[in-house]
Amino acid sequence: xxxxxxxxxxVLPYIAIGSFVIGLIWRYRYDKxxxxxxxxxxxxxRLLSIAxxxxxxxxxxxxxxxxxxxxxxxEWTETIGISQETYHIGxxxxxxxxxxxxxxxxxxxxxxxxxxxxxxxxxxxxxKTMYLFLLATLLAGGVAxxxxxxxxxxxxxxxxxxxxxxxxxxxxxxxxxxxxxxxLPFRIHAxxxxxxxxxxPFTRLVHAMSAPIGYLFRPPIIYRTRDGxxxxxxxxxxxxxxxxxY
Amino acid sequence: xxxxxQMGMVMNLDKCIGCHTCSVTCKHAWTNRSGLEYAWFNNVExxxxxxxxxxxxxxxxxxxxxxxxxxxxxxxxxxxxARRLLSIFSNPRMLNIKDYYEPWTYEYDNLISAPLGExxxxxxxxxxxxxxxxxxxxxxxxxxxxxxxxxxxxxxxxLQKLAEDVTTKVKLAFEETFMFYLPRICEHCxxxxxxxxxxxxxxxxxxxxxxxLVDQQQCKGWRMCVSACPYKKIYFNHxxxxxxxxxxxxxxxxxxxxxxxxxxxxxRLRYLGLFLYDADKVLEAASVENDQDLYQTQLDLMLDPxxxxxxxxxxAEGIPEDWLIAAQKSPVYKLAKIYKIALPLHPxxxxxxxxxxxxxxxxxxxxxxxxxxxGEEAGNLFGAIEALRIPIEYLAELFxxxxxxxxxxxxxxxxxxxxxxxxxxxxxxxxxxxxxxxxMDQENIYEMYRLLAIAKYEDRYVIPAAHTEQARELDxxxxxxxxxxxxxxxxxxxxxxxxxxxxxxxxxxxxxxxxRQTK
Numbered sequence: 213x214x215x216x217x218x219x220x221x222x223v224l225p226y227i228a229i230g231s232f233v234i235g236l237i238w239r240y241r242y243d244k245x246x247x248x249x250x251x252x253x254x255x256x257x258r259l260l261s262i263a264x265x266x267x268x269x270x271x272x273x274x275x276x277x278x279x280x281x282x283x284x285x286x287e288w289t290e291t292i293g294i295s296q297e298t299y300h301i302g303x304x305x306x307x308x309x310x311x312x313x314x315x316x317x318x319x320x321x322x323x324x325x326x327x328x329x330x331x332x333x334x335x336x337x338x339x340k341t342m343y344l345f346l347l348a349t350l351l352a353g354g355v356a357x358x359x360x361x362x363x364x365x366x367x368x369x370x371x372x373x374x375x376x377x378x379x380x381x382x383x384x385x386x387x388x389x390x391x392x393x394x395x396l397p398f399r400i401h402a403x404x405x406x407x408x409x410x411x412x413p414f415t416r417l418v419h420a421m422s423a424p425i426g427y428l429f430r431p432p433i434i435y436r437t438r439d440g441x442x443x444x445x446x447x448x449x450x451x452x453x454x455x456x457x458y
Numbered sequence: 459x460x461x462x463x464q465m466g467m468v469m470n471l472d473k474c475i476g477c478h479t480c481s482v483t484c485k486h487a488w489t490n491r492s493g494l495e496y497a498w499f500n501n502v503e504x505x506x507x508x509x510x511x512x513x514x515x516x517x518x519x520x521x522x523x524x525x526x527x528x529x530x531x532x533x534x535x536x537x538x539x540a541r542r543l544l545s546i547f548s549n550p551r552m553l554n555i556k557d558y559y560e561p562w563t564y565e566y567d568n569l570i571s572a573p574l575g576e577x578x579x580x581x582x583x584x585x586x587x588x589x590x591x592x593x594x595x596x597x598x599x600x601x602x603x604x605x606x607x608x609x610x611x612x613x614x615x616x617l618q619k620l621a622e623d624v625t626t627k628v629k630l631a632f633e634e635t636f637m638f639y640l641p642r643i644c645e646h647c648x649x650x651x652x653x654x655x656x657x658x659x660x661x662x663x664x665x666x667x668x669x670x671l672v673d674q675q676q677c678k679g680w681r682m683c684v685s686a687c688p689y690k691k692i693y694f695n696h697x698x699x700x701x702x703x704x705x706x707x708x709x710x711x712x713x714x715x716x717x718x719x720x721x722x723x724x725x726r727l728r729y730l731g732l733f734l735y736d737a738d739k740v741l742e743a744a745s746v747e748n749d750q751d752l753y754q755t756q757l758d759l760m761l762d763p764x765x766x767x768x769x770x771x772x773x774a775e776g777i778p779e780d781w782l783i784a785a786q787k788s789p790v791y792k793l794a795k796i797y798k799i800a801l802p803l804h805p806x807x808x809x810x811x812x813x814x815x816x817x818x819x820x821x822x823x824x825x826x827x828x829x830x831x832x833g834e835e836a837g838n839l840f841g842a843i844e845a846l847r848i849p850i851e852y853l854a855e856l857f858x859x860x861x862x863x864x865x866x867x868x869x870x871x872x873x874x875x876x877x878x879x880x881x882x883x884x885x886x887x888x889x890x891x892x893x894x895x896x897x898m899d900q901e902n903i904y905e906m907y908r909l910l911a912i913a914k915y916e917d918r919y920v921i922p923a924a925h926t927e928q929a930r931e932l933d934x935x936x937x938x939x940x941x942x943x944x945x946x947x948x949x950x951x952x953x954x955x956x957x958x959x960x961x962x963x964x965x966x967x968x969x970x971x972x973x974r975q976t977k
Contacts, residue, residue: 248679250699253552255587264548329588330555334696422678424546424657428539432654434662438924 213389220403221388225381228406235413236421249419255330263324267317273310274353277303282378286371296369304361311354318347342415345408352401359397368395374402460737461761461772463781464648464668464812465706465730465921466790467720468800469641470910471818472872473727476603476639478502480719480728484643487718488705493697495561495586498598499704500719502641506614506852507601509640511557514690515615515804521551522688523651523807524744532745532808534651534686542682543657551685555696559596561586587696604637616855636821636849640856641727643719644691644704645803645811646670648735648759649744652703655686661701666924667732668812669706677701688807712924720919729909731788731920732781733812734761734772744808749859752805759810760795763788784922789909790814797898797906799868801857816910817857817865819872821849836877836892843869871896871906879907 239247253260281303289299322343325331360370377390391399412418484500503509517523521536536542536551564581572579585592601610611617646663650670653661660676661683663669672683672692679699683692692703707717711730715721720728736759743755761768763785772782785791793800793816800814819839826842827833843850843866850862850869858864874896881888893903909917 244675245698245700247675248677248699251679251681251694252696253548253681254555254684254694254696257548257552257554261548261550268547329590330585333588419678422658424543424659424678424680426659427543427657430659433650434653434659435665436662437665 222386263320270313497693648810652683714923806859839873
C-alpha cells in the first residue's frame with residue numbers, strides 16, 4: 213500500500229469526519245444567522261417546482277441506499293435469505309431510479325440557476341464551488357454504480373470492499389488495503405464524497421442538518437416571554453463579548 | 459380564564475388621505491436594506507384595487523389563513539403539517555417577486571457622467587435583482603387612486619366576488635365609482651397562521667404584548683409563512699434567506715413610544731393601546747361554523763378591563779398594575795368594544811387580527827352631496843347607508859365577512875355623530891334622538907367624537923412601557939459596534955452577505971448613509 217493510499221483511505225476519512233462535525237458545531241455557534249436554505253423560489257418557481265422535489269426526494273433515496281449498502285454487512289442480508297443476486301437487482305433498480313432522478317434534478321437546478329438572471333445574480337462563489345463538488349460526486353457515483361454492475365469495466369462487488377472499509381473507519385481500525393484494490397470509479401467517488409463532507413459545514417448544504425421533523429410534534433401557536441432566555445429572540449452574546457458582571 | 463395582554467391598533471379610515479407617509483417612514487426605519495427593497499411592512503392601498511401584493515385576498519391561489527374542517531376543527535388552508543413538510547422543496551403556494559414588484563433603481567450617475575451629445579442624458583431604470591436595465595410595469599402602488607382604470611381594478615378579488623351577484627355589480631365609470639384608502643401593517647393576530655405554518659418554530663407571539671416576531675437565528679428560510687399569512691405580511695428577505703415582518707416597532711413600544719407609522723401619520727388616524735383577552739377561548743372563537751359570526755366571537759374574546767374578576771385573573775398571570783391601568787384607558791378597546799365602530803379586517807380568515815378599522819363614511823357622504831342632498835343630515839345619511847348597496851357590500855366583504863348589518867351599524871353611528879355634533883357646532887339645540895336612534899346616549903357619542911376628532915397624542919397612544927424586571931438584557935446594550943467590523947457589516951462575512959451575526963439596522967443605515975455622502 214503506497215503512502216498515497218494510506219493518506220486517502222486511512223487519514224482523509226478522519227479529516228472529513230472532523231471537518232464535518234467540528235465545522236457544523238462551529239457554524240451553529242458562531243454563524244447561526246447564515247444557517248438557511250437561501251431559497252431562490254421568490255425569483256423563479258416554475259422550474260423549481262419540478263427540479264426541487266426531483267433532486268431532494270431522489271437524494272433521500274440515494275442516501276438511504278448508501279446507508280443500507282455501507283452499514284449492513286453482506287452476511288446479514290444473506291442470513292435472512294436475500295441472495296447476492298436478489299440484493300444486486302434490487303439495489304440496481306431502486307438505486308438506478310433514485311440516481312437518475314437526483315442527477316436529472318441537479319442538472320435542471322443548475323440550468324435554472326445559470327439561465328434565470330435573478331437566480332444567477334444571487335449565486336455566490338461559495339455556491340458555485342459547492343455545486344461543482346456536489347455534481348462531481350453524484351456523477352462519479354453514477355459511473356461507479358455502472359462499473360460495479362459490469363456495464364463499464366470489470367464487475368466488482370462493493371459490498372466486499374468499500375463497505376467493510378467504511379465500517380473499519382467507524383470502528384477506528386481503518387483498513388485501507390480494501391479500498392486500494394477497488395476499481396477507479398469507486399475510489400474517485402469516495403474521495404469526492406469525503407471532500408464534499410469537508411466543505412459541507414461551510415456551504416449552504418448546512419440546511420440539510422435542520423430538517424424540521426420537530427414541526428410534526430409541536431403545538432401550532434408558539435408563545436415566548438421576553439425574559440425566557442433559553443428560547444428568546446437572539447443567541448447569546450458572542451464569546452468574549454459577554455456583558456461584564458459588576 | 460387565562461388573561462393575556464395584546465397590543466392592538468385601530469385605524470380610522472375616514473381620515474386617511476392616502477399620503478403614504480406611514481409607508482415611507484416605516485420603510486426608512488425597517489426595510490431600506492438590500493433583500494427587502496420590495497417589502498413594505500406598512501403599505502397603503504386604494505380600494506377597490508388589487509392591493510399589495512397583487513390579489514393577496516384571493517385565498518384560493520395562495521391558500522392563506524385557516525379553514526374549519528367538516529368535523530369542526532381548525533386547520534391551515536394550505537393543508538396538514540405533513541403536507542407542508544412534503545412541499546418544503548418547492549412551496550407550491552409561494553409568491554413570486556413579480557406578485558409584489560421587481561425592485562429597481564435608476565442610473566443616476568449617467569446624468570452627470572454621460573458624454574456631451576445631442577440628447578439630454580436620462581437615468582434609465584435598472585433592476586435591483588439582476589442589475590440589468592428593466593421596464594417598470596408594476597409597483598406597490600401602481601393602482602393608487604384607481605390608477606390604471608377598470609382593467610386593473612376589475613381584478614380586485616372582492617369586486618369579482620361581488621360581481622357574481624348582478625345586482626351589486628360595481629360600476630367602474632369614474633364618475634360613478636367610489637374609493638378609499640386602506641393602510642395595512644401586520645395584524646399581530648391572536649391565532650396567527652404564519653406561526654402555525656413555520657416548520658422551524660421561528661415565529662412566535664410575545665407573551666407580554668402579543669407582538670408576532672420572527673427569530674432571525676432560528677428561521678431557516680422554508681418560506682411556508684409567506685404563503686400561509688392571508689394578509690401577505692411576511693416578506694422573504696432574498697439576500698439573507700430569512701423571513702421578516704412588521705415588528706410593531708417593539709423597541710419603541712417598549713419605551714412607551716408609538717410605532718413609526720402611528721407617530722408620523724399626518725391624519726392622526728391611528729390609535730394604539732392594549733386589549734386584555736382570554737387566551738383559553740381563542741381556538742374556540744376561531745372555530746365557529748359561520749364566517750359571519752367571527753366578528754362577534756372575536757369581540758367576545760376582549761375582556762372588560764374594569765371587571766374585578768378579569769383584573770384578579772390578570773394579576774394572577776403577572777400582568778403589571780400600570781398595564782392594567784393602560785388597558786382601562788385603552789382607546790382601541792373603546793373603539794372596538796364599547797362604541798363597536800372598529801372592525802377586524804377579513805375576520806373570515808380566522809386568524810383573529812388585532813389591527814381594527816373604523817370603516818369610511820366619506821364615500822357615502824360624497825355621493826349624497828353630489829346628488830344635491832345635505833350629506834350630513836342624519837335622516838338623509840341613514841337612508842343613504844341603506845340605499846347605497848355597493849359601497850356597503852364592498853366594505854362588508856372587507857370587515858365583516860359580508861355581513862352588511864355590521865357595517866351599516868358602525869356607519870350609522872358615525873353618521874349620527876356627524877349630525878349630532880353639527881348641531882352643537884352651529885349653536886343649535888342638540889337633538890338627543892339622533893344618538894338614541896343608533897343605541898347611544900349623548901355623553902357616549904360626545905366622548906366618541908372627542909376620541910375620533912380631537913384626541914391628543916396621549917389619548918391616541920396609550921402605551922405602557924416594558925418592565926425591566928421582566929425584560930432580559932436589551933439586545934444592543936453597550937456599543938452596538940462591538941464585534942462588528944464596519945466594513946464587514948456591509949460586505950458580509952466569509953459566506954457572503956448573509957453570513958455572520960445580523961447587522962443591527964442602525965449600523966447598516968449608518969454605512970448606507972456614509973456611502974451616499976459626497977466626499
